[in-house]
Amino acid sequence: MRIEIINTGSELLLGTTLNTHGAWMGLELLDLGMRVERQVTVPDGDAIISALEEAMGRSDAVIVTGGIGPTSDDISREAAAQVLGVDLIYDEAALRSLEAFFEALGKPMAEANKKQALNPVGADILPNPHGTAPGIYAPPRMSGDRLCALFLLPGPPSEMKPMFRAEVLPRLRSLGGVEGDYQMELLRFTGIGESDFHAQIDVELEKINDLEVGYCARPSEVDLRLIGSQSAISQGKEIALASFSEECFSIDGEDLEAVVVRLLTEQGKKLALAESCTGGRIASRVTDVSGSSAVFTHGFTTYADEAKISMLDIPSELLKSHGAVSEEVALAMAEGALIKSGADIAASVTGIAGPTGGTDDKPVGTVWIAIATTEKSFAVQRCYKRGRELFKQMTSQTALNLLRKSLS
Amino acid sequence: MRIEIINTGSELLLGTTLNTHGAWMGLELLDLGMRVERQVTVPDGDAIISALEEAMGRSDAVIVTGGIGPTSDDISREAAAQVLGVDLIYDEAALRSLEAFFEALGKPMAEANKKQALNPVGADILPNPHGTAPGIYAPPRMSGDRLCALFLLPGPPSEMKPMFRAEVLPRLRSLGGVEGDYQMELLRFTGIGESDFHAQIDVELEKINDLEVGYCARPSEVDLRLIGSQSAISQGKEIALASFSEECFSIDGEDLEAVVVRLLTEQGKKLALAESCTGGRIASRVTDVSGSSAVFTHGFTTYADEAKISMLDIPSELLKSHGAVSEEVALAMAEGALIKSGADIAASVTGIAGPTGGTDDKPVGTVWIAIATTEKSFAVQRCYKRGRELFKQMTSQTALNLLRKSLS
DSSP: OOEEEEEEOHHHHHTSSOOOHHHHHHHHHHHTTOOEEEEEEEOSSTHHHHHHHHHHHHOSEEEEESOOSSSTTOOHHHHHHHHHTOOEEEOHHHHHHHHHHHHHHTOOOOGGGGGGGEEETTOEEEOOTTSSOOEEEEEEEEETTEEEEEEEEOSSHHHHHHHIIIIIHHHHHHHHOOOTTOEEEEEEEOSSOHHHHHHHTHHHHHTSTTOEEEEEEETTEEEEEEEEOHHHHHHHHHHHHHHHTTTEEESSSOOHHHHHHHHHHHHTOOEEEEESTTTTHHHHHHTTSTTGGGTEEEEEEEOSHHHHHHHHOOOHHHHHHHOSSSHHHHHHHHHHHHHHHTOSEEEEEEEOOSSSOOOSSSOTTEEEEEEEESSOEEEEEEEOOSOHHHHHHHHHHHHHHHHHHHHO | OOEEEEEEOHHHHHTSSOOOHHHHHHHHHHHTTOOEEEEEEEOSSTHHHHHHHHHHHHOSEEEEESOOSSSTTOOHHHHHHHHHTOOEEEOHHHHHHHHHHHHHHTOOOOGGGGGGGEEETTOEEEOOTTSSOOEEEEEEEEETTEEEEEEEEOSSHHHHHHHIIIIIHHHHHHHHOOOTTOEEEEEEEOSSOHHHHHHHTHHHHHTSTTOEEEEEEETTEEEEEEEEOHHHHHHHHHHHHHHHTTTEEESSOOOHHHHHHHHHHHHTOOEEEEESTTTTHHHHHHTTSTTGGGTEEEEEEEOSHHHHHHHHOOOHHHHHHHOSSSHHHHHHHHHHHHHHHTOSEEEEEEEOOSSSOOOSSSOTTEEEEEEEESSOEEEEEEEOOSOHHHHHHHHHHHHHHHHHHHHO
């Protein structure tokens, strides 16, 4: 079943409002095994007409949001009648609902609202318990060489979402039914790039029947999306994990910080963090996880040398002889955090976020990351020369991944 | 000038990733007085071809994001060549850049990456300093009955955004020029809601000729966008600031954390932070600002009671008698941070992020925020019951705003 979404609203194209309708509907439809094939955003006004013509000519169902309010730039209703080739007539029940809505508010109904009871001939009104604009459903009719159904929904999320669930999903289910039994699984990896997948397993994955493979690259992370039957997904998963089991931190979409908190919780261990260049980012990510207060106790954000000395007892000679960005200081920070907090495991980072502060020897992006437990300590060096924001994200990702590996 | 955006990526239609590219580009183009006429999202794979044909037939410029990576579902480059009716050839300079990129990483270049140096004949390569996928620019050529230019950009925001600013905006400006003389200014407010603007100044703003007013409400923030002639904007600004000067933290789009770092720098003051419930978020926001290392020294992330005692010398009796989430403990944390760090000003937060940990007396969302200087201390209470993520964002926003006001 080919479903397209058209979102209307100039604010979405100006960028002053983020369009979240498409992603929300995508997830709702995925639960039913359906997918959105295309999403189009058009401004208020006439652009809806051509977008609607195009979409109805190639889809089985088109869902429009917005443009059914009372003002003059709300023309989705008129556009739908034009594209369907029918007239608009007043729906008596919808008119009575509108009057009841305003009566409940204790306000007189403006004349402009009356047009919201207009309905293309042959279409059904979809009740809107949360606002004045009723939705519209035009059952499948020939459009080009295919049958296409049309839904018009209000723009405000608080009105659109309940109507989508109550009125749209059941109709789509009965129209098209669920195609096959396909599902989606999301595997998340860190420490490798998208090209590593292509080089090592893409060819093998492509051999699996009816498996759709997709990648999404994020800073220091690649998500592998497998869509298909349960058996096709299992085969794909096996291939991916045979090559990259160590880099895979989640087989169910879980965030890296949530994995770390879960491992700590399972093992009854406490975590401490000593951060210089990430400035609290790692602690903030860990404390984004509900339940982290049971396992994370102390965070030492030692941005200045004097903070490293006073908060973590780093000897000033060590800072002088090796510099703050060094293996020795990273190890001393992690060990200091462990001792100062009484935690079971600690991570530390010290590096040069930039844009200034680099030297020939230690360029911008250089970072040392150390892990200390009561049994052993180790440190690794990385260089993330990708700007301040990405430097912090990638460094925190690597530190969390080292914690995950140490706890696994 | 008619501009269309095509975003590729199945994850955008499945809903697992929110499409923020369109809104971001919309705002960037608005600064130049240009607007996006349509935005289309298609899945990975062949759908890009028909979307590209349609868009190029009715636009002056088409901007595509995504689908230029090294994997098999990345076909934007091939689709562009097909729609332009030209061959793909290797760009020697791009190939050398790719090799240099991997050399800097100390990794061998995968064979798959080589295809990223393919370029449609007659098109220019757009350098990508932040990743492996170079962009592509095909100068205007006849498409249907109009001239249309084409840009292909990488999908990851960290690569797309700098390339858009460095390579796309200047070319669009020279292609189409700025229409009219209208400009945009962005005023940012915190501590009031969008409805306060509607209630108090909307009617006055509407009276100004040729001024377009837009709002964007974010957690603990409202952005007021004024679009029009310089004189219309000045009138609008005056009205907004007459009512809400205290709540306005920026008249040029500057972030709140950047304002705080700037004020500290100007006054030669040092900042310390003591965070419980925000878990390092405030420190992380401050250290997102380049130059923050000169003014921010110590961050005490005291998530557990024992951390408050050991790191900030909070008396355990105080924690027992008032509880960790109290005015007394917030003040002691801020004062402790000031003493322990030797800073000039300190902020502290202690609260209940939830979802658990609330009581009748102190429900989830309760937070105390304190500011201490060498001269005085004070604390305020707030309740942000909006889920963990929003709680941390809103609390950090309020703390930074109190710092701003204390420094102003």
